[in-house]
Amino acid sequence: MKKFIEEFKTFIAKGNVLDMAVGVIIATAFGKITTSLVNDVFMPFVGWLIGDVDLTELNIVLSPEVVNEAGEVTDPAVVMAIGTFISTIIDFILIAFVVFLIVKTFNAAKEKAEAKKKAEEEAAKAAEAAAEEEKEPELSDEVKLLMEIRDLLKK
Secondary structure, eight states: OHHHHHHHHHHHHSHHHHHHHHHHHHHHHHHHHHHHHIIIIIHHHHHHHTTSOOGGGOOEEEEOOEEOTTSOEEEOOEEEOHHHHHHHHHHHHHHHHHHHHHHHHHHHHHHHHHHHHHHHHHHHHHHHHHHHHHSOOOOOHHHHHHHHHHHHHHO
């Protein structure tokens, strides 16, 4: 059991777990924002476009509710909540679209950074090659000896 607890501590201490937790929290908040956007902005607009219909109340009644003599509901109605389903689909499409934009932006930034890094590496290699060409060629020992003899003869 002690080994299990130690492994768990090691797992929790990793940075990826913290990153994942932050991501889940942000995603939850983002989900609430998109749900509100769909329910409070888009769906009333769509309902207005199709003739002042509240889409959250757009239901297909499969079985009406049963009421007793006292006015109490004994069996609730069985309905297909088409409006809620449409709202959920729009919510999903918005979230998928935003995630697509985030991934697309991230990939573009990553490609740009990789291209910059590659260009810097190529520039460094080119500078290294140019410096190599500017270097005087290494003279052999025989050539050095002959140059010394020549210099001595000139004196």
